[in-house]
Amino acid sequence: MPKLATIKQPESLARMAYEAIRQSILSGQWQIGELYNEKAIAADLGISRTPVREALLELASQDLIIFMPRRGLMLNRFNLRDVDEIFELRKAIEQASVEKIANTSPLPDLLAIEESLLEQRKAVNQKDYMAFIEADRKFHTSFTTLTNNSRMISIVENIRDMIQVMGIKALSLEGRAVKVIEEHQAIFKAVKEGHVKKARNFMAYHLDQSMEAVKESEL
Amino acid sequence: MPKLATIKQPESLARMAYEAIRQSILSGQWQIGELYNEKAIAADLGISRTPVREALLELASQDLIIFMPRRGLMLNRFNLRDVDEIFELRKAIEQASVEKIANTSPLPDLLAIEESLLEQRKAVNQKDYMAFIEADRKFHTSFTTLTNNSRMISIVENIRDMIQVMGIKALSLEGRAVKVIEEHQAIFKAVKEGHVKKARNFMAYHLDQSMEAVKESEL
DNA sequence: TACTAATATATTACATACATAAAAATATTG
């Protein structure tokens, strides 16, 4: 019998193409509504179409792009229902995360979260909204990371990607950032003090508010 | 600007290959620990390696198989940690589902669930364990389906697939089936009567028990 | 001009070819 599984080497061209394309999408280089094609991307990356296609298939399975048969590819255009679905899923997982963390995590583990709160405040003071988005992402992924559940981590990462594709603006609406920090603070406090029910409720409230912000900013 | 997205046509060879391979895995035709290869599968399906590879990449992204670089493919071998992760995720989503259903669904919508309960009893009486597994799957997916959340549905479907790959046996352990039905009954009753908290708790209990059954039967 | 039919173009979806790495088989050497 063969021995233990090795993972598909991360230095494969397909993997590299995936990372490169994902980054170019997340950094806002892809225009919504615009058609793209495998050949141009492959030429751009200096590789053949095959690994590019594999990367695109993965991005499509993550709902970031969609294949238009015989036409090309485009960024996924999320509608109101998509937003509802995505935030409902997000709520289920992030509530479960804070519940678990509030129950089990020792204080030192919560340092990364407290750190991200500082970064959020600093970013708002300096009006550096890219930094704010990053710190916000760190706040949320810190909880998931503490669950030590790789599947939940991946899903939350993917959700963040989708929200970023929906439009970075929503997260950085002037007035919203300040409220976000207050909401985060409430969640963090409840978790730190082990108040499970409160932590769940604050997270629910926060995600509901965020969803509204997304819906208002676009769509 | 291009018009609305069409979805990658489901009659593509890659799609067909995906369905065919997934079915052959779920029906127990793949041996755990055995190496498979793209060429043989392609020959078997009478198509080229390309669409087969795309199908396999999707199955790998769903954690059903793993690529062993330059060696071939095998069924994923789940360990205890995987089981913990999968059931934790499953609990988060299925609890959220019953919560939503208990809050919002009108009685007629619950018919599919009640129906599956009947099928479960019938299957146990007839000692038809394949039928039982099917009815069990229907019970759980009915809740997710009622959420109308395509993302949560996909995740739960994928989780069922993974559990099936872990070994069909766990679900059909002689004594377990009877208890499963009791647990299902308790969940259903709570949902029907709109007892949100109870529904969540019964679902949690049921999934914990199921996880133990899986762990005991293998690994 | 407005509308339809024919043709051209672009791009995939799939097939095939090739290069390379890992394993297995074989040969070689002390």
Next chain:
DNA sequence: CAATATTTTTATGTATGTAATATATTAGTA
């Protein structure tokens, strides 16, 4: 014979070729 080096085999990972199809363009006609 045991251990190591070499060759062969096998399967992937990547590149390239090809036919089909969705759309755009052009030509033709009332």
